Amino acid sequence: MSQPVETPAAAPAMEPLFGEPDKPVRKRRSRAKELLEGSNEPQREAVLHEGSPLLVVAGAGSGKTRVLTRRIAYLVSERDAHPGSILAITFTNKAAAEMRHRVADIIGNRARIMWVSTFHSACVRILRAELHRFGYAREFSIYDDADSKRLMQLVCSDLGLDPKRHPVRKVLNWVSNCKNDLVDHESAGSRAGLGEESYPEAYAQYQLRLRKASALDFDDLIMLTVHLFQAFAEVREHYRRRFRHVLVDEYQDTNHAQYVLIRELCGPSDAGAAAPAPTDQEAPQEGAIDPPELMVVGDSDQSIYAFRGATIRNILDFSTDFPGARTIMLEQNYRSTQTVLSAANAVISHNDGRPAKNLWSAAGDGDRIVGYVADSEHDEAQFVASEVRELVEQGRGTYGETAVFYRTNAQSRAFEEVFIRTGVPYRVVGGVRFYERKEIRDVIAYLRAIANPADDVSVRRILNVPKRGIGDKSEGAIDALAQKAGIPFSEALRRASETALAPGSVKKITGFVDLIDEHRQLVADGAPAHDVLASILDRSGYHAELQGSKDPQDETRMENLAEFLAVAEEFATQASTVDLDGAGAEPNLVGAPEPDPSLPAFLERIALVADSDQIPDAESGGVVTLMTLHTAKGLEFDTVFLTGCEDGILPHQRTLTDPGELAEERRLTYVGITRARKRLYLSRAVSRSAWGAPQHNPPSRFLGEIPDRLMDWRRLGSAVTSWQNSSATARYRERNRIEGFASRVDSPRAKKSIELAVGDKILHTSFGLGTVKKITGSGSNAKAEVDFGSMGAKLLAVQFAPIEKLD
């Protein structure tokens, strides 16, 4: 949890700004010199001097972020840009922290007043200062995904939506898409293009509830900022003047709302229709100010967030969106071997309608890509574990420079089991998220209820946690009162005596109100977040309840809470020295620039920080990193294991029917492959247990797209041999599509050699994994009685049944 604070002096050794990252780091001075004198590569040089707007299209590993960093340093050093006038937007907080480090390494302490943050953090800052214009209270809660889902659940049941036909998740996604496309709920009903159901009422109700709770969800952060800019010309103008340089990393992952935000900020001046026309001849220059300079960097092949509303359109249409824009392409890769790149190129080239691009590397061919076909996911994990150990023992790699990627979080389990058993040190990034654990959410709800009295969702969550005798009945009565009087739930709690509840119940409720009030006072007195947290854990009885429990689970809960408390304390000390957005030292930024360790600031911080921001530094970790392909973006490792290369896993089952989604899966694979510097492993499992029942998937179609000469197959599946032959790939794929997985294990050759004994494990195309219970007859007459678990016992003709024997 302890990310390095922004202390340039203590910054870890960093990569050079360009050139091979593997080379020993040169001294800071020479690097700065190199920066200012330019590099030997003309395109990179051009990135510095090229005007605005500027689009840099760069392949994986070509140092996109480095180029962006360079431009910032150039602006400050050569063009005397005030660092406070620079806004750099990155995709994750982690990336923002890294960028601040890099810039600080070149221009020193002045980098501290640069504004580097994610879209969401930037918007929160602006909203804190400006949202009162829309009538919001200054303290608003920020709802994460789980909160939004909970809220939408209430809405759906209010509207009587059948959860079978209209799952909460689906409704929420629809609403989220509307917001990302800036379609407000009044016009959402007539929204065309989605084809499926639309939920304008749910949208309206959901927004109403959010509004009542003084809460914003993630999509609101962007949407409302855009609305602010559009509704108040002076606000828009203020930020256009304040930011003279706007730089956006990972532009391919921006959605429509984010694009409009950038356009409002950096578009041509006359775009602001609301701005008063300069008819007054006395002050013609007033208000006539050039838009901020804009530079965006991206790679359309790495767009992997379409499901969240990101649209590649933004990068393809950049030059139309921003007239006069120039484009620079960077195609040299400084990260990977040519072998790795060729594989990546081969896969991505199967996507239609992408601009031609061919990455090349000067790093040499390097090792071939190792392929492995495992029998099961355990076998796959076993292979990865032993391979990692071997690399480390032979001194060819370190744990910290090794990563294991998978498509879904659920796949991490097999690796964890085997890694624990074999003693390979590892760390899972993401997965069951820290902030999604029950106990953490509980205390966050406490903190929110204290900070934002209107936050009904949070108040009701902790009303009876820990148990204090306020049950459904009491809650219902209070809720009825709140509805009747039109007041927030927390307000109704104070008037509990007006209900028909028993005096005992009223007393319990009063006790709860007092508890919250007491801590609200604590906050008002300026107590830092961790003090409030520690107090509420104690006074609410939450701590005591866990302590008294005999459930071993509660022990880990205690540990988690202790860690959370540590996070809060760390936040307080950080906040008092440096602002996490790097904006704290800027006096005239927005509203309250002073870093503050207060409770609202802490809540804001934890709402916006994703767990994947806590990826340990690869160099210092010394442990193998396990993560999903999505979180892998922007990272790189010497050795990469890309696991689960199966149709149904990667590409994911739900994407197989949609060419557009399939293209995104291919880009995801591309991202995974290009994370590898030196060694790449591709593995798949013939059989994989998915919630209980074994399931067997055909090899990923993406595997067949990689030329044979690049591959070194360490082990092939026992029964399947033809699929990796590229000439057979198309046929295989076709056959597979028609027959489903039935064609995978019935190769004639495999059948001939099958000999079964009692106790053998076999794989049947229809029944799945089974155990041989009894054998009768022999040779071609052999029959086997096989127990297929939940599928029952079957009698099979060994010679003809579509089965495969497992080791």
Added chain:
DNA sequence: TCGCGGCGCACTCTC
């Protein structure tokens, strides 16, 4: 009002 046990369902990816 609470606690327990049985059952049914769930797994994309994330700021």
Added chain:
DNA sequence: TGCGCCGCGA
């Protein structure tokens, strides 16, 4: 497989 919800008994 494990989590969350529901219904029941105390």
